Amino acid sequence: MKMSKLFVQTLREFPSDAEVVSHKFLVKAGYIRKLTSGVYNYLPLMWRVLKKVENIVREEMDNAGAQELLMPFVQPKELWEESGRWEVYGRELMRLKDRHDREMCLGPTHEEIITAIARDGLKSYKQLPVNLYQIQSKFRDEVRPRFGLLRGREFIMKDAYSFSTSQEDLEKEYDNMAKAYKKIFDRCGLPTKMVQSDSGAIGGSVSHEFMVITDTDAGENDVFYCDDCDYAANSNHAISNLPSAKIDGAEFGLNEYKVVDTPNMKTIDEVCAFLGVDPTVLCKSLVYIADKEPVIALIRGDKQVEETKLMNAVGAIDIRIATPEEIEELMIKNGFNAKAGFIGPMGMKDVKIVADNTVKELKNFVIGANENDKHKVGVNLDMLPEVQFEDIRLVQAGELCPQCGKPLKVTRGIEVGNIFQLGTKYSQPMNAVYMDVDGKAKPYIMGCYGIGISRTAAAAVEAHYDDWGIKWPISIAPYHVVVVPVSTKDELQMKVAQEAYEKLLAAGIEAVIDDRDERPGVKFKDADLIGFPFRITVGKSIQNGNVEFVVRETGSKEEMAPEKAVEYVISHVREALKH
RNA sequence: CGGGAUGUGGCGCAGCUUGGUAGCGCACCUCGCUUGGGACGAGGGGGUCGCACGUUCAAAUCGUGUCAUCCCGACCA
Numbered sequence: 001m002k003m004s005k006l007f008v009q010t011l012r013e014f015p016s017d018a019e020v021v022s023h024k025f026l027v028k029a030g031y032i033r034k035l036t037s038g039v040y041n042y043l044p045l046m047w048r049v050l051k052k053v054e055n056i057v058r059e060e061m062d063n064a065g066a067q068e069l070l071m072p073f074v075q076p077k078e079l080w081e082e083s084g085r086w087e088v089y090g091r092e093l094m095r096l097k098d099r100h101d102r103e104m105c106l107g108p109t110h111e112e113i114i115t116a117i118a119r120d121g122l123k124s125y126k127q128l129p130v131n132l133y134q135i136q137s138k139f140r141d142e143v144r145p146r147f148g149l150l151r152g153r154e155f156i157m158k159d160a161y162s163f164s165t166s167q168e169d170l171e172k173e174y175d176n177m178a179k180a181y182k183k184i185f186d187r188c189g190l191p192t193k194m195v196q197s198d199s200g201a202i203g204g205s206v207s208h209e210f211m212v213i214t215d216t217d218a219g220e221n222d223v224f225y226c227d228d229c230d231y232a233a234n235s236n237h238a239i240s241n242l243p244s245a246k247i248d249g250a251e252f253g254l255n256e257y258k259v260v261d262t263p264n265m266k267t268i269d270e271v272c273a274f275l276g277v278d279p280t281v282l283c284k285s286l287v288y289i290a291d292k293e294p295v296i297a298l299i300r301g302d303k304q305v306e307e308t309k310l311m312n313a314v315g316a317i318d319i320r321i322a323t324p325e326e327i328e329e330l331m332i333k334n335g336f337n338a339k340a341g342f343i344g345p346m347g348m349k350d351v352k353i354v355a356d357n358t359v360k361e362l363k364n365f366v367i368g369a370n371e372n373d374k375h376k377v378g379v380n381l382d383m384l385p386e387v388q389f390e391d392i393r394l395v396q397a398g399e400l401c402p403q404c405g406k407p408l409k410v411t412r413g414i415e416v417g418n419i420f421q422l423g424t425k426y427s428q429p430m431n432a433v434y435m436d437v438d439g440k441a442k443p444y445i446m447g448c449y450g451i452g453i454s455r456t457a458a459a460a461v462e463a464h465y466d467d468w469g470i471k472w473p474i475s476i477a478p479y480h481v482v483v484v485p486v487s488t489k490d491e492l493q494m495k496v497a498q499e500a501y502e503k504l505l506a507a508g509i510e511a512v513i514d515d516r517d518e519r520p521g522v523k524f525k526d527a528d529l530i531g532f533p534f535r536i537t538v539g540k541s542i543q544n545g546n547v548e549f550v551v552r553e554t555g556s557k558e559e560m561a562p563e564k565a566v567e568y569v570i571s572h573v574r575e576a577l578k579h
Numbered sequence: 580c581g582g583g584a585u586g587u588g589g590c591g592c593a594g595c596u597u598g599g600u601a602g603c604g605c606a607c608c609u610c611g612c613u614u615g616g617g618a619c620g621a622g623g624g625g626g627u628c629g630c631a632c633g634u635u636c637a638a639a640u641c642g643u644g645u646c647a648u649c650c651c652g653a654c655c656a
Contacts, residue, residue, distance in 0.1 A: 452656030487614050521616040
C-alpha cells in the first residue's frame with residue numbers, strides 16, 4: 001500500500017471528547033471516527049485490525065469445534081416475550097416498530113434467536129452437543145456510552161452458544177471454551193486473567209470473565225486476585241477470609257445493653273471516636289431500594305456492601321441506595337421518628353433485612369437507636385428481628401484469599417470476554433427440547449460465550465502504547481511494516497525503498513511505503529502514531545549501503561543492509577504469527 | 580435517570596461580559612524553497628456561529644425553548 005493512497009487522516013491533536021488512551025489514539029491516528037454517541041465508523045486501518053481479531057477468534061473457535069453462522073440484527077418482540085426478557089431487559093434494549101406497527105428490537109445478544117434455531121434443528125440427543133457462534137454487530141442502548149470503543153452502543157461481538165444433554169457435557173464445553181479464549185487473547189498479544197464473576201442479566205449460575213489488566217484507568221472492573229494461587233474474581237463476586245479483629249464490644253467495655261447519647265454523631269468514624277471503639281464492633285445499617293422496595297442491609301462497620309451481591313440476595317433486578325427522605329419515611333412506617341443517620345435494625349418489623357455474614361460473629365455490638373442522637377450498645381443477635389444472612393460484602397485488598405489464605409490484591413481490568421453456564425434458563429421457558437435416549441423431551445443444557453471484538457482491539461491499545469502512539473502486537477497490526485524513503489526526490493533512496501517494499505510484499509508481508517513528499521519528521525511521527533510494528537528507513541546512509549531497521553515495541557534502531565532488514569521483518573513477522 | 584459542562588469550517592480553539600454582519604493554529608489546494616523527528620514564504624478554497632422562536636434598525640453575542648455532545652454516579656462484551 002502506498003501511504004499517499006492510504007485512507008487515513010492523522011490529527012495533530014487529540015480530540016477534545018476523548019478520555020482514555022485507546023480512544024485518543026484511535027481517533028488521532030485516523031482509525032475511527034465517531035458518528036453519534038457510542039457509534040463509530042471503523043475506517044480502513046481499524047477495519048484491518050478488527051478483521052485480524054475476528055480471524056483469530058474464528059480460527060480458534062473453529063479449532064475448538066464450534067460452527068459459525070449469522071443471525072439477524074433485527075429481532076421480533078415475540079421471541080423476547082417467550083424468554084420473558086421483553087419486560088425485564090429495560091431501556092438498554094433498543095426497541096422499534098416496523099411499518100405495520102409490529103414491535104422489534106436491535107439485537108443486544110442472541111440467546112432468544114439461537115434457542116429458536118436450536119429447537120427447530122436439534123431434535124435428537126444424537127445431534128448434541130453443538131456449539132454455534134457468530135461474529136456480528138450488537139446494539140445496546142447504554143445509559144452512558146464512553147471510552148470510545150471500550151463502551152460503545154454499537155459494537156462487534158463474537159457470541160457462541162452451546163447445547164448439551166447434561167451438566168457434565170456443558171462443563172466440558174465450558175472448559176473447552178475457556179482454553180480457546182486463553183489462546184485467542186494470547187494470540188492477540190493480550191495478557192488476560194480469567195476471573196469468577198456474577199452472571200448478571202444474562203442469567204445462569206457459573207460464569208467467568210476474561211480481563212485485560214492495564215495500568216490505564218480504562219478498566220471499569222475491580223479484580224481481586226491472589227499471587228500465590230489461581231484465585232481471581234470480579235469485585236461483584238469476590239469472596240475472602242477476614243483477618244482476626246476485635247468483634248466483641250466487651251473488649252471496649254460494652255458488655256451491657258444500653259442506649260447511649262451520641263449527639264450529632266452520624267458517621268461510623270464519628271461514633272467510633274466518640275465511644276472509643278473500633279468500627280469492627282459496629283453494625284452498619286444501610287437502606288437500599290431494590291425494585292422499588294426498601295431493604296435494610298446490615299454489615300460490620302469497617303466493611304462495604306457489594307450492591308450486586310445484595311441485589312442477588314433479594315432477587316431484584318435493580319438496586320440503588322435510598323435517599324435520606326426514603327430512609328426517614330421507612331422509619332416512620334415502622335413507628336420511629338429520627339434522622340437517617342440513626343437508623344438501626346432493632347424494632348424494624350415492616351421491612352426486609354439482609355445481614356452480611358460478618359454480622360453473625362459480632363457480640364455486644366453497636367447499632368443506630370432509631371432515635372435522634374442515640375445509639376444502642378452491647379447489642380446481640382437475639383435482640384434483632386429476623387434477618388436473612390448472606391454474603392453481601394465487598395472484598396478489600398489485603399483480606400485473605402479464600403483458597404490459600406494469602407492476602408488478596410486488587411487491580412483494574414477491562415472485560416474482553418466472558419463465559420456462562422446458562423443451564424436451562426432459556427431452553428425451559430422457550431420450550432426448546434430434544435428427544436433423549438429414553439424417549440422423553442428434555443430442555444437443552446446451554447452455555448454462552450462472548451468476546452467483544454472491537455473492545456479487544458481497543459484493549460490492545462490500552463495495553464500497548466507510549467507517548468508517541470500505538471504499539472500494535474504484530475498479530476493484529478493493520479500492517480506489519482512501513483518502508484520510509486527519507487527523501488522522495490532522492491533516486492537511490494526511492495529505488496532501494498521500492499525494492500525492499502516489493503520484496504516484502506512478495507514474501508506475504510503487509511507493507512506500506514511512505515511515498516509522500518513530506519519531511520522525514522512528519523513520516524516518522526505518523527509511523528509511530530499509527531503503530532507499524534517495524535519500520536525500514538532508507539536515508540542518507542544508503543550511500544554506505546545501509547538502511548535503518550526500527551522496532552516500534554522496543555524502540556531499537558539498527559543500521560544494516562536493506563536485504564537484511566527485509567529478512568528481519570519477514571522472519572519476525574512469521575515468528576510472531578506462528579501459533 | 581440524577582449532578583456538572585460544552586456546542587463557532589475536517590481537528591483544536593478565540594470572539595460573547597460592553598450587539599454592528601466571523602477570526603487564529605493545524606489540515607486542504609497552488610507556487611517557491613526545504614528533506615533524519617510534525618520547516619519556511621507567498622497566494623487560495625471552505626463556516627446561514629447546533630436548531631427554533633423572540634427582543635432589536637441590527638444577534639455568534641441578549642432572552643426563552645429545544646436538540647446534541649462530553650464528564651461524574653447506578654448497568655454491560
